[in-house]
Amino acid sequence: MTDTSWTSKRREILEEHEEIRARILEIETELDRLLDHPAQPGESWELPGLVEALRDQFRRHFEHEESGGLLWADSECYDSEMLRLVADLIAQHREFEREIERILSEFDFSFVPGKTVQSCFDGDLRNLISEFAVHEAAENVLLDKLVARVEKQRRQLP
Numbered sequence: 082m083t084d085t086s087w088t089s090k091r092r093e094i095l096e097e098h099e100e101i102r103a104r105i106l107e108i109e110t111e112l113d114r115l116l117d118h119p120a121q122p123g124e125s126w127e128l129p130g131l132v133e134a135l136r137d138q139f140r141r142h143f144e145h146e147e148s149g150g151l152l153w154a155d156s157e158c159y160d161s162e163m164l165r166l167v168a169d170l171i172a173q174h175r176e177f178e179r180e181i182e183r184i185l186s187e188f189d190f191s192f193v194p195g196k197t198v199q200s201c202f203d204g205d206l207r208n209l210i211s212e213f214a215v216h217e218a219a220e221n222v223l224l225d226k227l228v229a230r231v232e233k234q235r236r237q238l239p
């Protein structure tokens with residue numbers, strides 16, 4: 082694979098990271114608002130829709146990263162340390178998917194006081210968000226390292 086295509090792949094992934102970050106900001110804003118103005122049982126609220134949208138973005142993004150749109154397809158570009166990191170990152174994708182599905186499946190709160198349930202979601206979602214920030218930061222570092230390696234290999238060609 083040429084360094085130009087790695088550069089454009091990196092750009093695509095970084096753009097997706099930005100789009101996901103924008104959705105997460107919407108969720109954080111909504112969580113802040115809900116802490117001040119809890120939704121009442123039976124009342125419609127925006128949070129489940131936002132989290133569903135994030136779940137769909139996660140699915141598309143993880144599939145893109147794992148199906149060669151990102152790094153994993155070209156394993157000869159990795160050293161063994163990078164390969165271990167890639168395996169960890171893929172395992173984390175499955176954990177994020179399980180966790181967001183769990184949160185979504187518990188969103189029906191019609192029989193529990195709104196404020197209690199919302200504080201639970203607040204904690205769970207903010208945990209998910211901060212773990213995801215660590216995940217994406219690791220990927221961004223890996224991408225930079227990968228592009229640097231590919232560029233170095235290209236310079237060493239006769």
Ligand SMILES: [Fe+2]
Nearest residue numbers: 146170174220
């Ligand atoms: Fe990822």
Ligand SMILES: [Fe+2]
Nearest residue numbers: 098146217220
């Ligand atoms: Fe990512």
